Amino acid sequence: MVNRLRFASGLLSSCAIAAAAVWPLQAHAIFGDDEARRAIIDLRQKVDKNQADAAAANAEAREGSAATRRSLIELSNQIEQLRAELARLRGQNEQLAREVSELQRLQKDVQAGVDERLRRVEPLRIEHDGQTFNASPNEKRDFEAAMDLLRKSDFGPASTAYSSFLQRYPSSGYTPSALYWLGNAQYASRGYKDSVESHRRLVREYPDHLRTPEAMLAMANSQFELKDPRGARKTLEDLAKAYPNSEAAAAARDRLARLR
Template sequence: MSSLSLTVKRFSLSRARLGRAALVSLACLWLSAAHAGLFDDDEARKAILDLRQRVESTREDLRKSNDDNAQMRRSLVDLQSQIESLRADLAKMTGQNEQLARDVSELQRRQKDIAQGVDDRLRKFEPTKVAVDGREFTADPAEKRDFEAALAVFRKGDFPAAQTAFVDFVKRYPQSGYGPSALFWLGNAQYATRDYKEAIANFRSLLAQAPDHARAPDAALSIANCQIELKDSRSARKTLEDLVKAYPQSEAAQAAKDRLTRLK
């Protein structure tokens, strides 16, 4: 049973008790009136006045009790209304807190996604260690991508396109660790397209930049091949002799010796 129901029940019991008290008082009045004849007029009047006073007092008590009951009911109604209002406010605040928690969780997820995206983008531009033709160096991802793309074109046999790709690479990355290898494949692409003079220039650039490069002996042999194609046997002989002296243990040196025996 709720507190409100208990309070109303108590009020009803109080009111019933007041009613019984009024009846008792009236009975007393009746008894007093029955014996009024035993007293003189003054005593009768006094008794009647006293009885009236008691009746009025009882009525006043009943009226006050009714007023108090009505006021208490109104107070209970107001209290119940306040309780319901507080419940509604609490439910609203609970809903707001839950929404705030969801918003915070979503914000944290977005921040994590943004941070991950930034890290991914940074990694795309972060230099990495690579190894080409026996050399290790660091290169930007774009630099590595462009070199491998140009080499893939060469390996497909599209030598004019490969020539263009390696020329662009050398211009775009003049300090690249790929430089000597790029010059070697550029020279070979030019040799394949019979652009012998440009091929000789790029092979010599490789030898000047990196005489100890793994491709250097083959570059020197390729210079001699270009000179032979240009009918410059004298220069070809000199190039082959220098190759044998500079790189005596290389396979290119052995090939140079064989060609020297056939060169007129």
């Protein structure tokens, strides 16, 4: 645009000069000297005005171009600032994503730990010797540990394990079974008196337990070992009377028949 204005201004100046050169000749031919001078002055004023207008247009164009350049520079700076801000936000977003991932991992670890602790203390549903009851994981573990000792014929340690179990879990659903197996372990260790007491407690406290008839038969065996035939006979008679349909009662009747 600036170049076009400069070209127009030059063209007007050239035309004005040419006209001024030719005009006096024509003016002498048509007008007088005064009229010719006035015409030349008017023409020069027009040329000067055109040149001034062209100069103003050039200045305005230059000023507009400078403003445009400043606007472009400012826009470029703003774009760079936005890019820098975007890069910063992306970095923050990546950091936040890593932190969230780490928190999620920690949450999973904590939840796994809580679940594990709950499994250690949460009651288990147990079915044992015809009974259904709840027991803690530790309770189940200790009872099974005592049973393992008995299966290995470690009767002394088994007796200790059952006695410890009964003290540690006085209200356990395993109690009648623990009493029965404790009496058997004591019998196997020749602790006949202790065996009688363990089996007698089972009979007294848990008369409906499926191990009770067997405990009475085992108690009679201990009484025989203690040289108490009268007590053994009484136990066998009570067994046959209280649990007539049990296998233990059938064995008791056979034993009583041999004693007659």
